[in-house]
Amino acid sequence: MKSLLRSNTFKILTRFIIYFLLVSFLIRAGLLLISLPKIDLSFLGVVKIFLTGAMFDFGVALFFSIPYTVYLLLLPTKWSNSLFNKIVTYSGFFLVILITMFSFFAEITFWDEFQSRFNFIAVDYLVYTYEVIHNINESYPLPLLIGGMIILSMLVVYIFIKRSYFKESFNGDLGFGKKALMFLVTISISLVYIFSVNNSFAESGKNRFADELSKAGIYSFFAAFKNNELNFDKFYRLIDNQEAFKIVRNELADSNTTFVDTENSIRRHIQSNGTELHPNVIMITIESFSAGFMSHYGNRENITPVMDSLWEHSLRFNNLYATGTRTVRGMEALTLSVPPTPGNSIVRRPRNGHLSTVGSIFKSKGYETHFFYGGDGYFDNMNQYFGSNGYSVTDRGRNLTSWDNFDAPRYIIPDSAVQFENAWGICDEDLYKAVERGADSSYSQSKPFYFFVMTTSNHRPYTYPPGRIDIPSGSGRKGAVRYTDYAIGKFLQDISKKPWFQNTIVILVADHCASSAGKDVIDVAKYHIPAMVVNSGIAPLSIDKLCSQIDIYPTLFSLLHWSYESNIYGKDVLSPGYQERAFLGTYQTLGYLKRDSLVLLAPQQNVDSYLYDYNTNQQKEYKPSPALIQEAIANYQTAYFLYKNGGLKSNI
Incomplete structure (x- = not known):
């Protein structure tokens, strides 16, 4: 395998991976410096960010490399130094570098707006291109931005030319068998990433900024695209459905309330004894x-x-x-x-x-x-x-x-x-x-x-x-x-x-x-x-x-x-x-704040709980009563059940 990686045939591919890892490292380091006032990290914490990040970055680099490995596999060895291969390689390489440059810039601007790697918001924005493109145009000097990205991409191509990576690649002489081996290795590792390396692997820490820095933007984007809607019944901890509705109905009950349905419903009639007012x-x-x-x-x-x-x-x-x-x-x-x-x-x-x-x-x-x-x-x-x-x-x-x-x-x-x-x-x-x-x-x-x-x-x-x-x-x-x-x-x-x-x-x-x-x-x-x-x-x-x-x-x-x-x-x-209580959520984590107790429900049936200090905005882990956790689950579980099963439909 070492001989394959060192071969002239794959010189551009291996150097592209190095380029991608290096620039991703610099982007992560820059975002870390920007976020330092909000992160309390040890040396080991910083090391973890970069090691985890490098793992995701390598996966993204491999995904970018798949089309080129397919192309090399299909390209006859005798065409390696042909005009056709030079045109395809130069133009394809420039296009990929330009795409990565724009993705790096997008990561920086997205972090500036949301303090996060790409998530389902970025997926949504792809649908509404008019608003997003015009927003970018009005927020940033777009001609300068595009010109800058093109110049940077040309600079990378120039460096590759000066270091003779293209020349060495065009002189590659590997046969079909060895190129097929590289293709299989690339595809196999990529499949491991797709099916085994979950983006949530980076979310094991206690500091959200550190978790986000551990991710890779493009990897996070496709993870969000895949998980844009989550099934509560499959991903979150559950309690008996009848018990869940019983808990919620008890919360909603008072002397002015009469429930209309007997179970699996919160539909009720609320009676007031005063004279109704009807302002606009x-x-x-x-x-x-x-x-x-x-x-x-x-x-x-x-x-x-x-x-x-x-x-x-x-x-x-x-x-x-x-x-x-x-x-x-x-x-x-x-x-x-x-x-x-x-x-x-x-x-x-x-x-x-x-x-x-x-x-x-x-x-x-x-x-x-x-x-x-x-x-x-x-x-x-x-x-x-x-x-x-x-x-x-x-x-x-x-x-x-x-x-x-x-x-x-x-x-x-x-x-x-x-x-x-x-x-x-x-x-x-x-x-x-x-x-x-x-x-x-x-x-x-x-x-x-x-x-x-x-x-x-x-x-x-x-x-x-x-x-x-x-x-x-x-x-x-x-x-x-x-x-x-x-x-x-x-x-x-x-x-x-x-x-x-x-x-x-x-x-x-x-x-x-x-x-x-x-x-x-x-x-x-x-x-x-x-x-x-x-x-x-x-x-x-x-x-x-x-x-x-x-x-x-x-x-x-x-x-x-x-x-x-x-x-x-x-x-x-x-x-x-x-x-007193409040509901707070991201697209994955569902929070239930009752007085100073915060219960967080997350995929993989995870439940975390904290004591919240309103004065310092600090959260300290603690073990709440089982009743509070059931209360949190019951509210979210029943709301999801009613939506999915038509229980939120109007009778009016």
């Missing part, structure tokens, strides 16, 4: 808005003066947590009021129509339900999800082909109504004007309305109309947060003059935090988001209880004295019997 409701779901942006939570940059002012005069949730780290996960929580299911959000899954949504509860009270989005709702399957659950849609759409399947109308925001637009959509001011027009239309027809509004301005490339704030557009997240806050203030000021305003509640809540990555698999502080109910007519109230996005609407419905059929997991936080 506009929920503004703010893109990537962490609690830490607000002065109430310690920020001293004064970038959210509007939100800070509203906070003191509203019904506010001080200790509320997002269920996930992506917009579609926030949408899932705010529309379905369920714990996050492993893998993709239900928003992006099949069979997600005609569900028991918050919107269906509003519809049962005679409301119009409407979804507003500043970008193209084709992205992340938003239009399909909202349209198949009875919402009308207003977006800045291009894709119109699939709307015939839905009864609710769809409206496209025209060019004439847009003053500023970037890769992700129109600016928040333009979106709010569309919301105003929608509210005016509903009011003119004497129809109460419920609007779900999804903003986009607080998203890379962080650009917005000039002259609004004193931070230049495109300068970074700080400016985007400040503009987002400004646009909310302008919207509230504009609608305060409307005849429908006095009977309209405005809910302000984030979809998720700006950054969810921390040293722990689930960094609890990175799920903490602001939520407030404005113009409710209710005296300002601070709710300090630990709660989740899924609890906002059950709490609001209670304050409005609504009697309704519920098929949701959220609870009235103000109820005397409310037990």
Whole structure:
């Protein structure tokens, strides 16, 4: 085998593997240096990162090498020095080097955004090429980037030429048998990687940053592609299904609740004795808005003066947590009021129509339900999800082909109504004007309305109309947060003059935090988001209880004295019997936080538990009661069961 590796025939292949391992080492070292303040590592920990990383890098290098080994196998030895072989080899090698250069750059930018190697988010982004390419173009100098990648690739080719690797390869004289042996070895090792080297091998540590650095970007990408949806029944620890539903039903039960079904269901009737109120409701779901942006939570940059002012005069949730780290996960929580299911959000899954949504509860009270989005709702399957659950849609759409399947109308925001637009959509001011027009239309027809509004301005490339704030557009997240806050203030000021305003509640809540990555698999502080109910007519109230996005609407419905059929997991936080808890998840790890106890459910039936310190954001391993672990499993297990078996369908 040594003679094969040293032979001229495989000179380019072996040197390419060395090149790939070397550059991957440098990328990993660079990311490690960037992340050092967030990692507490020993020397052995650093060694483990690089050794594990080299193992994954070698696998990726082999995958890249397979086409070339096939080509050499089929190339007659007498053609080794032919013009044909030189053209194919030079052009093919340059193309592969260019691809690797772009993948390395993509890894760096992805790490900057998500503090992670490629995961299922990167897989999703491949589907929505328009938004992603335009986002890259607006965030980075694309001509310089492409030019730089080409120059670097040409430099690598030049080095290979100067070191005579091509010349030696063209003089290779190995016969078919030896080339076949190399092909078999390459394929055999690659198959071992595919079937035996799981990406989760790098996730055995206690520091999430160290685990991510141990991975290889391309390897992680294909692992995410393979595991984009996880079957809870196959990958997670289970308890008896009837026992699971019994636990959840006991949690949801109170004196105002009557369950409709006897088992394997949470469908129930909630009775209120007060006089029902039916105000209009506009929920503004703010893109990537962490609690830490607000002065109430310690920020001293004064970038959210509007939100800070509203906070003191509203019904506010001080200790509320997002269920996930992506917009579609926030949408899932705010529309379905369920714990996050492993893998993709239900928003992006099949069979997600005609569900028991918050919107269906509003519809049962005679409301119009409407979804507003500043970008193209084709992205992340938003239009399909909202349209198949009875919402009308207003977006800045291009894709119109699939709307015939839905009864609710769809409206496209025209060019004439847009003053500023970037890769992700129109600016928040333009979106709010569309919301105003929608509210005016509903009011003119004497129809109460419920609007779900999804903003986009607080998203890379962080650009917005000039002259609004004193931070230049495109300068970074700080400016985007400040503009987002400004646009909310302008919207509230504009609608305060409307005849429908006095009977309209405005809910302000984030979809998720700006950054969810921390040293722990689930960094609890990175799920903490602001939520407030404005113009409710209710005296300002601070709710300090630990709660989740899924609890906002059950709490609001209670304050409005609504009697309704519920098929949701959220609870009235103000109820005397409310037990504090929150659901926090990645696409694989499912967290259940109850007071200071954090239970994490993960594939391979793994269950970990920690004591969480809210002051220091530290997690300390401990052994909780079996009842708490069962409680965590029961909530996630039953939510998954109901979705997969049609139990989340609406009866309305």
